[in-house]
Amino acid sequence: MRGQCPPRPALLHGLVAGLDFEGYLRRRAASGDPFAVGFPGFPPVLFTGTAEGARELFRAPVELVDPPRPNPIEPMVGTASLILTSGPRHRTDRAMLAPAFHRAKVRALGEVIRESTLRELESDSGTGAPWPVGSRVDVLTKARSITLRTILAAVFGAGADSEYGDAVDDFLSTFTTPLLVAPVLRRATGGFGPWDRFVAARDLLDRRLLAGIARRRAEGPAAGDLLDLLLATRYEDGSALTDAELCEQLRTLLVAGHETTATSLTWALYHLHREPGLLARLTDELAQAGDDPAEQATAPLLNAVCQETLRLHPAVPIVLRQLREPWRWRGVDVAAGQTIGLAVGVLHSQPSTWPAPRLFHPDRFLGRKYTPFQYAPFGGGHRRCIGATLAEYELRVVLATLLTSARLRLDPALALGRRPRTVPHNLATAPNRAIHFTRTA
Numbered sequence: 447m448r449g450q451c452p453p454r455p456a457l458l459h460g461l462v463a464g465l466d467f468e469g470y471l472r473r474r475a476a477s478g479d480p481f482a483v484g485f486p487g488f489p490p491v492l493f494t495g496t497a498e499g500a501r502e503l504f505r506a507p508v509e510l511v512d513p514p515r516p517n518p519i520e521p522m523v524g525t526a527s528l529i530l531t532s533g534p535r536h537r538t539d540r541a542m543l544a545p546a547f548h549r550a551k552v553r554a555l556g557e558v559i560r561e562s563t564l565r566e567l568e569s570d571s572g573t574g575a576p577w578p579v580g581s582r583v584d585v586l587t588k589a590r591s592i593t594l595r596t597i598l599a600a601v602f603g604a605g606a607d608s609e610y611g612d613a614v615d616d617f618l619s620t621f622t623t624p625l626l627v628a629p630v631l632r633r634a635t636g637g638f639g640p641w642d643r644f645v646a647a648r649d650l651l652d653r654r655l656l657a658g659i660a661r662r663r664a665e666g667p668a669a670g671d672l673l674d675l676l677l678a679t680r681y682e683d684g685s686a687l688t689d690a691e692l693c694e695q696l697r698t699l700l701v702a703g704h705e706t707t708a709t710s711l712t713w714a715l716y717h718l719h720r721e722p723g724l725l726a727r728l729t730d731e732l733a734q735a736g737d738d739p740a741e742q743a744t745a746p747l748l749n750a751v752c753q754e755t756l757r758l759h760p761a762v763p764i765v766l767r768q769l770r771e772p773w774r775w776r777g778v779d780v781a782a783g784q785t786i787g788l789a790v791g792v793l794h795s796q797p798s799t800w801p802a803p804r805l806f807h808p809d810r811f812l813g814r815k816y817t818p819f820q821y822a823p824f825g826g827g828h829r830r831c832i833g834a835t836l837a838e839y840e841l842r843v844v845l846a847t848l849l850t851s852a853r854l855r856l857d858p859a860l861a862l863g864r865r866p867r868t869v870p871h872n873l874a875t876a877p878n879r880a881i882h883f884t885r886t887a
Protein backbone atom coordinates (compact mmCIF):
# COMPACT_ATOMS: atom_id res chain seq x y z
CA MET A 447 0.00 0.00 0.00
CA ARG A 448 1.25 3.48 -0.86
CA GLY A 449 2.39 5.71 1.97
CA GLN A 450 3.71 2.97 4.24
CA CYS A 451 7.41 3.54 3.67
CA PRO A 452 8.72 5.84 6.33
CA PRO A 453 9.67 9.13 4.77
CA ARG A 454 13.39 9.88 4.47
CA PRO A 455 15.28 11.71 5.69
CA ALA A 456 13.38 11.78 8.99
CA LEU A 457 15.26 14.85 10.23
CA LEU A 458 14.09 16.95 7.29
CA HIS A 459 10.53 15.74 7.75
CA GLY A 460 10.82 16.42 11.47
CA LEU A 461 11.74 20.02 10.71
CA VAL A 462 8.83 20.44 8.29
CA ALA A 463 6.46 18.83 10.83
CA GLY A 464 7.81 21.20 13.49
CA LEU A 465 6.81 24.18 11.34
CA ASP A 466 3.26 23.05 10.54
CA PHE A 467 2.34 19.82 12.28
CA GLU A 468 -1.29 19.53 11.15
CA GLY A 469 -0.48 20.49 7.56
CA TYR A 470 2.38 18.00 7.49
CA LEU A 471 0.15 15.12 8.64
CA ARG A 472 -2.55 16.04 6.10
CA ARG A 473 0.00 16.04 3.28
CA ARG A 474 1.37 12.65 4.38
CA ALA A 475 -2.20 11.27 4.55
CA ALA A 476 -2.71 12.13 0.88
CA SER A 477 -0.38 9.22 0.02
CA GLY A 478 -2.87 6.60 1.32
CA ASP A 479 -4.23 5.14 4.57
CA PRO A 480 -2.47 3.96 6.65
CA PHE A 481 0.52 6.22 6.10
CA ALA A 482 3.95 6.25 7.77
CA VAL A 483 5.60 9.19 9.49
CA GLY A 484 9.19 9.24 10.74
CA PHE A 485 10.03 11.45 13.71
CA PRO A 486 13.74 12.18 14.31
CA GLY A 487 15.16 9.94 17.02
CA PHE A 488 12.07 7.69 17.15
CA PRO A 489 10.94 4.66 15.09
CA PRO A 490 8.41 5.45 12.31
CA VAL A 491 4.72 5.43 13.19
CA LEU A 492 1.93 4.05 10.98
CA PHE A 493 -1.09 6.39 11.06
CA THR A 494 -4.71 6.29 10.06
CA GLY A 495 -6.92 9.31 9.46
CA THR A 496 -10.18 7.45 8.79
CA ALA A 497 -13.15 6.61 11.00
CA GLU A 498 -12.73 2.90 10.20
CA GLY A 499 -9.07 3.08 11.24
CA ALA A 500 -10.01 4.91 14.45
CA ARG A 501 -12.62 2.27 15.25
CA GLU A 502 -10.08 -0.56 14.88
CA LEU A 503 -7.51 1.36 16.90
CA PHE A 504 -9.80 2.21 19.82
CA ARG A 505 -11.22 -1.32 19.88
CA ALA A 506 -7.82 -3.03 19.83
CA PRO A 507 -7.62 -5.59 22.66
CA VAL A 508 -6.36 -3.84 25.81
CA GLU A 509 -3.65 -6.45 26.37
CA LEU A 510 -2.31 -5.89 22.82
CA VAL A 511 -1.45 -2.19 23.05
CA ASP A 512 0.87 -0.10 25.21
CA PRO A 513 1.89 3.54 25.17
CA PRO A 514 4.90 3.94 22.86
CA ARG A 515 8.38 3.69 24.37
CA PRO A 516 10.79 5.44 24.11
CA ASN A 517 8.45 8.39 24.51
CA PRO A 518 9.42 12.03 23.95
CA ILE A 519 7.44 13.24 26.98
CA GLU A 520 8.97 10.76 29.44
CA PRO A 521 11.38 13.28 31.00
CA MET A 522 8.44 15.52 31.86
CA VAL A 523 5.97 13.02 33.26
CA GLY A 524 8.11 10.01 34.27
CA THR A 525 7.48 6.30 33.82
CA ALA A 526 4.80 6.07 36.56
CA SER A 527 2.64 8.60 34.70
CA LEU A 528 -0.88 7.51 33.80
CA ILE A 529 0.04 8.41 30.22
CA LEU A 530 2.87 5.84 30.14
CA THR A 531 1.74 2.89 32.29
CA SER A 532 -0.25 -0.04 30.94
CA GLY A 533 -1.99 -3.26 32.05
CA PRO A 534 -3.35 -3.68 35.61
CA ARG A 535 -1.30 -0.73 36.87
CA HIS A 536 -2.91 1.62 34.37
CA ARG A 537 -6.36 0.20 35.10
CA THR A 538 -6.01 0.72 38.87
CA ASP A 539 -4.62 4.25 38.51
CA ARG A 540 -7.42 5.28 36.16
CA ALA A 541 -10.10 3.77 38.36
CA MET A 542 -8.71 5.57 41.43
CA LEU A 543 -8.56 8.97 39.71
CA ALA A 544 -11.86 8.72 37.84
CA PRO A 545 -14.14 10.02 40.68
CA ALA A 546 -12.44 13.42 40.52
CA PHE A 547 -13.56 13.78 36.91
CA HIS A 548 -17.20 12.79 37.36
CA ARG A 549 -19.70 15.35 36.15
CA ALA A 550 -20.78 16.50 39.63
CA LYS A 551 -17.21 16.98 40.81
CA VAL A 552 -16.35 18.92 37.67
CA ARG A 553 -19.45 21.13 38.01
CA ALA A 554 -18.34 21.96 41.54
CA LEU A 555 -15.30 23.64 39.98
CA GLY A 556 -17.54 26.01 37.99
CA GLU A 557 -17.22 28.90 40.44
CA VAL A 558 -13.43 28.41 40.72
CA ILE A 559 -13.17 28.59 36.91
CA ARG A 560 -15.38 31.65 36.68
CA GLU A 561 -13.51 33.48 39.45
CA SER A 562 -10.18 32.52 37.98
CA THR A 563 -11.25 34.03 34.65
CA LEU A 564 -12.52 37.22 36.26
CA ARG A 565 -9.31 37.52 38.27
CA GLU A 566 -7.37 37.46 35.03
CA LEU A 567 -9.40 40.42 33.79
CA GLU A 568 -9.75 42.52 36.86
CA SER A 569 -6.80 42.36 39.19
CA ASP A 570 -3.25 41.21 39.64
CA SER A 571 -3.66 37.46 39.72
CA GLY A 572 -0.23 36.38 40.94
CA THR A 573 0.25 34.10 37.95
CA GLY A 574 -0.74 36.73 35.40
CA ALA A 575 -1.04 40.50 35.02
CA PRO A 576 -4.38 42.35 35.03
CA TRP A 577 -5.93 43.16 31.68
CA PRO A 578 -7.11 46.79 31.78
CA VAL A 579 -9.28 48.24 29.04
CA GLY A 580 -7.07 49.48 26.20
CA SER A 581 -4.21 47.05 26.80
CA ARG A 582 -3.08 44.36 24.38
CA VAL A 583 -2.09 40.84 25.47
CA ASP A 584 -1.07 37.47 24.10
CA VAL A 585 -4.24 35.58 24.95
CA LEU A 586 -2.50 32.20 25.30
CA THR A 587 -0.64 33.57 28.34
CA LYS A 588 -3.95 34.58 29.91
CA ALA A 589 -5.55 31.26 29.04
CA ARG A 590 -2.64 29.35 30.61
CA SER A 591 -2.99 31.28 33.88
CA ILE A 592 -6.70 30.47 34.04
CA THR A 593 -6.36 26.79 33.22
CA LEU A 594 -3.36 26.31 35.51
CA ARG A 595 -5.38 27.68 38.45
CA THR A 596 -8.23 25.32 37.56
CA ILE A 597 -6.12 22.18 37.43
CA LEU A 598 -4.29 23.20 40.62
CA ALA A 599 -7.69 23.53 42.30
CA ALA A 600 -8.72 20.08 41.01
CA VAL A 601 -5.47 18.54 42.28
CA PHE A 602 -4.82 20.36 45.56
CA GLY A 603 -8.01 22.31 46.28
CA ALA A 604 -8.81 25.97 45.63
CA GLY A 605 -6.09 28.57 46.18
CA ALA A 606 -3.10 26.32 45.43
CA ASP A 607 -1.81 28.52 42.60
CA SER A 608 0.27 30.80 44.82
CA GLU A 609 2.23 27.79 46.06
CA TYR A 610 2.81 25.86 42.82
CA GLY A 611 1.95 28.16 39.89
CA ASP A 612 5.39 29.67 39.21
CA ALA A 613 7.18 26.29 39.65
CA VAL A 614 4.87 24.67 37.08
CA ASP A 615 5.42 27.59 34.68
CA ASP A 616 9.21 27.33 35.00
CA PHE A 617 9.09 23.57 34.56
CA LEU A 618 7.05 23.87 31.37
CA SER A 619 9.04 26.70 29.87
CA THR A 620 12.32 24.81 30.25
CA PHE A 621 11.09 21.75 28.32
CA THR A 622 11.66 23.39 24.97
CA THR A 623 10.70 21.91 21.59
CA PRO A 624 14.33 20.91 20.78
CA LEU A 625 14.42 18.85 24.01
CA LEU A 626 11.08 17.28 23.05
CA VAL A 627 12.07 16.20 19.55
CA ALA A 628 15.83 15.63 19.88
CA PRO A 629 16.72 13.16 22.68
CA VAL A 630 20.40 13.72 21.86
CA LEU A 631 20.14 17.09 23.61
CA ARG A 632 19.09 15.45 26.87
CA ARG A 633 22.44 15.45 28.61
CA ALA A 634 24.11 17.52 31.32
CA THR A 635 26.45 20.26 30.13
CA GLY A 636 28.01 21.61 33.30
CA GLY A 637 24.82 23.10 34.70
CA PHE A 638 24.22 25.64 31.91
CA GLY A 639 22.60 23.77 29.00
CA PRO A 640 18.86 23.38 28.26
CA TRP A 641 18.76 19.92 29.84
CA ASP A 642 20.38 21.18 33.08
CA ARG A 643 17.85 23.99 33.26
CA PHE A 644 14.99 21.57 32.73
CA VAL A 645 16.24 19.14 35.40
CA ALA A 646 16.68 21.99 37.90
CA ALA A 647 13.12 23.23 37.25
CA ARG A 648 11.74 19.69 37.57
CA ASP A 649 13.59 19.20 40.89
CA LEU A 650 12.23 22.47 42.23
CA LEU A 651 8.66 21.53 41.27
CA ASP A 652 9.07 18.08 42.85
CA ARG A 653 10.32 19.64 46.10
CA ARG A 654 7.19 21.81 46.24
CA LEU A 655 4.98 18.82 45.43
CA LEU A 656 6.64 16.73 48.14
CA ALA A 657 6.08 19.48 50.70
CA GLY A 658 2.38 19.55 49.72
CA ILE A 659 2.17 15.75 49.96
CA ALA A 660 3.77 15.74 53.43
CA ARG A 661 1.34 18.39 54.64
CA ARG A 662 -1.68 16.48 53.32
CA ARG A 663 -0.47 13.27 54.95
CA ALA A 664 -0.13 15.09 58.26
CA GLU A 665 -3.50 16.86 58.02
CA GLY A 666 -5.50 13.97 56.52
CA PRO A 667 -7.74 13.89 53.44
CA ALA A 668 -9.30 17.15 52.20
CA ALA A 669 -12.39 17.20 50.00
CA GLY A 670 -11.69 14.25 47.68
CA ASP A 671 -9.42 16.21 45.34
CA LEU A 672 -6.95 14.42 43.05
CA LEU A 673 -4.19 14.40 45.68
CA ASP A 674 -6.50 12.61 48.14
CA LEU A 675 -7.27 9.98 45.49
CA LEU A 676 -3.61 9.45 44.63
CA LEU A 677 -2.69 9.05 48.31
CA ALA A 678 -5.49 6.50 48.74
CA THR A 679 -4.42 4.38 45.75
CA ARG A 680 -3.59 0.75 46.64
CA TYR A 681 -2.41 -2.01 44.30
CA GLU A 682 -3.23 -5.73 44.44
CA ASP A 683 -0.26 -6.39 46.75
CA GLY A 684 -1.44 -3.64 49.12
CA SER A 685 1.36 -1.22 48.16
CA ALA A 686 0.84 2.52 47.66
CA LEU A 687 2.47 5.01 45.30
CA THR A 688 6.00 6.00 46.33
CA ASP A 689 6.84 9.68 46.71
CA ALA A 690 8.64 9.67 43.36
CA GLU A 691 5.62 8.07 41.67
CA LEU A 692 3.28 10.56 43.32
CA CYS A 693 5.35 13.41 41.89
CA GLU A 694 5.19 11.85 38.42
CA GLN A 695 1.42 11.48 38.54
CA LEU A 696 1.01 15.00 39.86
CA ARG A 697 3.27 16.43 37.15
CA THR A 698 1.22 14.51 34.57
CA LEU A 699 -2.08 15.93 35.77
CA LEU A 700 -0.73 19.46 36.03
CA VAL A 701 0.82 19.43 32.57
CA ALA A 702 -1.81 17.42 30.67
CA GLY A 703 -4.58 19.27 32.45
CA HIS A 704 -3.87 22.85 31.49
CA GLU A 705 -1.80 23.46 28.33
CA THR A 706 -4.29 21.55 26.17
CA THR A 707 -7.28 23.52 27.40
CA ALA A 708 -5.39 26.83 27.15
CA THR A 709 -4.50 26.19 23.51
CA SER A 710 -8.14 25.33 22.74
CA LEU A 711 -9.38 28.50 24.44
CA THR A 712 -6.98 30.58 22.37
CA TRP A 713 -8.20 29.06 19.09
CA ALA A 714 -11.85 29.50 20.10
CA LEU A 715 -11.34 33.20 20.85
CA TYR A 716 -9.37 33.64 17.63
CA HIS A 717 -12.10 32.15 15.43
CA LEU A 718 -14.96 33.90 17.22
CA HIS A 719 -13.33 37.28 16.74
CA ARG A 720 -12.79 36.68 13.05
CA GLU A 721 -16.51 36.15 12.57
CA PRO A 722 -18.51 39.05 14.02
CA GLY A 723 -21.88 37.50 13.07
CA LEU A 724 -21.09 34.31 14.96
CA LEU A 725 -19.76 36.25 17.96
CA ALA A 726 -22.96 38.32 18.09
CA ARG A 727 -25.12 35.17 18.01
CA LEU A 728 -23.10 33.68 20.85
CA THR A 729 -23.14 36.80 23.05
CA ASP A 730 -26.93 36.99 22.56
CA GLU A 731 -27.26 33.35 23.62
CA LEU A 732 -25.08 33.94 26.70
CA ALA A 733 -26.98 37.09 27.69
CA GLN A 734 -30.11 34.92 28.01
CA ALA A 735 -28.29 32.34 30.15
CA GLY A 736 -27.44 34.66 33.10
CA ASP A 737 -24.36 34.45 35.36
CA ASP A 738 -24.56 30.89 36.63
CA PRO A 739 -21.72 28.82 35.09
CA ALA A 740 -23.83 25.65 35.15
CA GLU A 741 -26.60 27.42 33.23
CA GLN A 742 -24.24 29.04 30.74
CA ALA A 743 -22.48 25.75 30.08
CA THR A 744 -25.66 24.26 28.62
CA ALA A 745 -25.95 26.92 25.88
CA PRO A 746 -26.10 25.01 22.54
CA LEU A 747 -24.11 27.43 20.36
CA LEU A 748 -21.41 27.74 23.02
CA ASN A 749 -21.11 23.99 23.07
CA ALA A 750 -20.96 23.88 19.26
CA VAL A 751 -18.20 26.53 19.21
CA CYS A 752 -16.12 24.45 21.65
CA GLN A 753 -16.66 21.26 19.68
CA GLU A 754 -15.78 22.92 16.39
CA THR A 755 -12.61 24.37 17.95
CA LEU A 756 -11.54 20.91 19.09
CA ARG A 757 -12.36 19.52 15.64
CA LEU A 758 -10.33 22.07 13.70
CA HIS A 759 -7.50 22.37 16.25
CA PRO A 760 -7.19 19.14 18.28
CA ALA A 761 -4.74 20.19 20.99
CA VAL A 762 -3.33 16.64 21.09
CA PRO A 763 -3.03 15.92 17.36
CA ILE A 764 -1.86 12.30 17.50
CA VAL A 765 -3.04 9.31 19.53
CA LEU A 766 -0.52 6.47 19.69
CA ARG A 767 -0.46 2.77 20.62
CA GLN A 768 2.54 0.40 20.52
CA LEU A 769 1.81 -3.22 19.60
CA ARG A 770 2.90 -5.99 21.96
CA GLU A 771 2.27 -8.65 19.34
CA PRO A 772 1.90 -8.69 15.55
CA TRP A 773 -1.52 -7.41 14.48
CA ARG A 774 -3.39 -7.00 11.22
CA TRP A 775 -4.61 -3.41 11.11
CA ARG A 776 -6.17 -1.58 8.17
CA GLY A 777 -5.34 -4.59 5.99
CA VAL A 778 -1.65 -4.41 6.85
CA ASP A 779 0.42 -6.90 8.89
CA VAL A 780 2.03 -4.74 11.55
CA ALA A 781 4.98 -6.17 13.51
CA ALA A 782 5.21 -6.43 17.31
CA GLY A 783 6.91 -3.34 18.72
CA GLN A 784 5.66 -1.04 15.97
CA THR A 785 3.65 2.05 16.90
CA ILE A 786 0.33 2.75 15.19
CA GLY A 787 -1.78 5.82 15.65
CA LEU A 788 -4.58 8.18 14.76
CA ALA A 789 -3.89 11.54 13.12
CA VAL A 790 -6.79 13.37 14.74
CA GLY A 791 -6.67 16.40 12.44
CA VAL A 792 -6.79 14.17 9.36
CA LEU A 793 -9.82 12.33 10.78
CA HIS A 794 -11.45 15.69 11.48
CA SER A 795 -10.86 16.80 7.89
CA GLN A 796 -12.58 13.93 6.05
CA PRO A 797 -14.85 15.74 3.57
CA SER A 798 -17.37 12.87 3.63
CA THR A 799 -18.13 13.66 7.29
CA TRP A 800 -17.12 17.33 7.43
CA PRO A 801 -18.10 19.35 4.35
CA ALA A 802 -15.68 22.28 3.83
CA PRO A 803 -13.44 20.85 6.57
CA ARG A 804 -11.00 23.80 6.77
CA LEU A 805 -13.82 26.24 7.60
CA PHE A 806 -14.70 27.11 11.20
CA HIS A 807 -18.40 26.33 11.16
CA PRO A 808 -19.86 25.48 14.61
CA ASP A 809 -23.36 25.04 13.18
CA ARG A 810 -22.29 21.64 11.91
CA PHE A 811 -22.59 20.49 15.56
CA LEU A 812 -26.09 21.94 16.12
CA GLY A 813 -28.67 19.19 16.03
CA ARG A 814 -26.16 16.60 14.81
CA LYS A 815 -24.07 14.00 16.63
CA TYR A 816 -20.95 12.29 15.34
CA THR A 817 -19.67 8.85 16.28
CA PRO A 818 -16.63 8.54 18.60
CA PHE A 819 -14.73 7.30 15.55
CA GLN A 820 -15.56 10.31 13.35
CA TYR A 821 -14.85 12.87 16.07
CA ALA A 822 -12.11 12.06 18.58
CA PRO A 823 -10.41 15.15 20.06
CA PHE A 824 -9.93 13.22 23.32
CA GLY A 825 -8.74 9.97 21.75
CA GLY A 826 -10.73 6.84 22.57
CA GLY A 827 -11.01 3.36 24.01
CA HIS A 828 -9.51 2.48 27.38
CA ARG A 829 -7.08 5.41 27.29
CA ARG A 830 -9.54 8.15 26.29
CA CYS A 831 -8.59 11.43 27.97
CA ILE A 832 -9.50 11.16 31.64
CA GLY A 833 -9.94 14.94 31.87
CA ALA A 834 -12.33 15.33 28.90
CA THR A 835 -15.36 16.30 31.02
CA LEU A 836 -13.32 18.87 32.92
CA ALA A 837 -11.80 20.27 29.73
CA GLU A 838 -15.16 20.65 27.98
CA TYR A 839 -16.79 22.28 30.99
CA GLU A 840 -13.85 24.58 31.55
CA LEU A 841 -13.81 25.71 27.91
CA ARG A 842 -17.47 26.65 28.12
CA VAL A 843 -17.28 28.44 31.48
CA VAL A 844 -14.15 30.44 30.61
CA LEU A 845 -15.53 31.50 27.22
CA ALA A 846 -18.91 32.43 28.71
CA THR A 847 -17.27 34.45 31.49
CA LEU A 848 -14.86 36.26 29.17
CA LEU A 849 -17.47 37.08 26.55
CA THR A 850 -20.00 38.39 29.06
CA SER A 851 -17.47 40.40 31.12
CA ALA A 852 -15.21 42.04 28.52
CA ARG A 853 -15.04 43.10 24.87
CA LEU A 854 -11.94 42.01 22.97
CA ARG A 855 -10.53 43.01 19.60
CA LEU A 856 -8.28 40.67 17.68
CA ASP A 857 -5.19 42.31 16.16
CA PRO A 858 -6.15 43.49 12.64
CA ALA A 859 -3.37 41.47 11.00
CA LEU A 860 -4.78 38.31 12.60
CA ALA A 861 -8.42 39.23 11.99
CA LEU A 862 -7.83 39.50 8.27
CA GLY A 863 -4.64 37.56 7.58
CA ARG A 864 -3.87 33.88 7.17
CA ARG A 865 -4.63 31.46 9.97
CA PRO A 866 -1.55 30.75 12.15
CA ARG A 867 -0.08 27.27 11.87
CA THR A 868 -0.08 24.61 14.59
CA VAL A 869 3.29 23.68 16.08
CA PRO A 870 4.23 21.12 18.77
CA HIS A 871 4.45 22.57 22.27
CA ASN A 872 5.20 20.45 25.36
CA LEU A 873 2.49 17.78 25.62
CA ALA A 874 0.21 19.60 23.24
CA THR A 875 0.37 22.06 20.36
CA ALA A 876 0.09 25.82 20.10
CA PRO A 877 -0.38 28.44 17.37
CA ASN A 878 2.97 29.28 15.78
CA ARG A 879 2.62 32.95 16.70
CA ALA A 880 1.14 34.98 19.52
CA ILE A 881 -2.59 35.69 19.22
CA HIS A 882 -2.92 39.27 20.49
CA PHE A 883 -6.16 40.85 21.61
CA THR A 884 -6.85 44.36 22.86
CA ARG A 885 -9.47 44.70 25.55
CA THR A 886 -11.91 47.42 24.47
CA ALA A 887 -14.51 47.29 27.27
Ligand code: HEM
Pocket residue numbers: 528529530540698699700702703704706707710756760761762764765766823824825826827828829830831832833834836837
Ligand atom coordinates in the same frame (compact mmCIF):
# COMPACT_ATOMS: atom_id res chain seq x y z
C1 HEM B 1 -8.94 20.45 25.44
C2 HEM B 1 -8.29 19.79 26.36
C3 HEM B 1 -7.76 18.40 26.23
C4 HEM B 1 -7.54 17.65 25.10
C5 HEM B 1 -7.80 18.02 23.65
C6 HEM B 1 -7.01 16.37 25.55
C7 HEM B 1 -6.70 15.32 24.70
C8 HEM B 1 -6.19 14.11 25.13
C9 HEM B 1 -5.89 13.00 24.25
C10 HEM B 1 -6.09 12.96 22.74
C11 HEM B 1 -5.41 12.00 25.02
C12 HEM B 1 -4.93 10.62 24.55
C13 HEM B 1 -6.11 9.66 24.57
C14 HEM B 1 -5.82 8.30 23.96
O1 HEM B 1 -4.67 7.85 24.00
O2 HEM B 1 -6.78 7.68 23.43
C15 HEM B 1 -5.40 12.47 26.39
C16 HEM B 1 -4.98 11.72 27.47
C17 HEM B 1 -4.93 12.20 28.75
N1 HEM B 1 -5.39 13.42 29.20
FE1 HEM B 1 -6.25 14.86 28.08
N2 HEM B 1 -6.91 16.38 26.91
C18 HEM B 1 -7.37 17.59 27.37
C19 HEM B 1 -7.49 18.00 28.69
C20 HEM B 1 -7.12 17.25 29.76
C21 HEM B 1 -7.34 17.63 31.14
C22 HEM B 1 -8.09 18.86 31.63
C23 HEM B 1 -6.77 16.67 31.91
C24 HEM B 1 -6.81 16.67 33.42
C25 HEM B 1 -6.00 16.13 34.19
C26 HEM B 1 -6.19 15.68 31.01
C27 HEM B 1 -5.48 14.54 31.40
C28 HEM B 1 -5.14 13.50 30.55
C29 HEM B 1 -4.48 12.28 30.99
C30 HEM B 1 -4.01 11.98 32.41
C31 HEM B 1 -4.36 11.46 29.87
C32 HEM B 1 -3.79 10.04 29.80
C33 HEM B 1 -4.95 9.04 29.93
C34 HEM B 1 -4.54 7.58 29.82
O3 HEM B 1 -3.56 7.27 29.13
O4 HEM B 1 -5.23 6.75 30.44
N3 HEM B 1 -6.43 16.06 29.73
N4 HEM B 1 -5.89 13.75 26.42
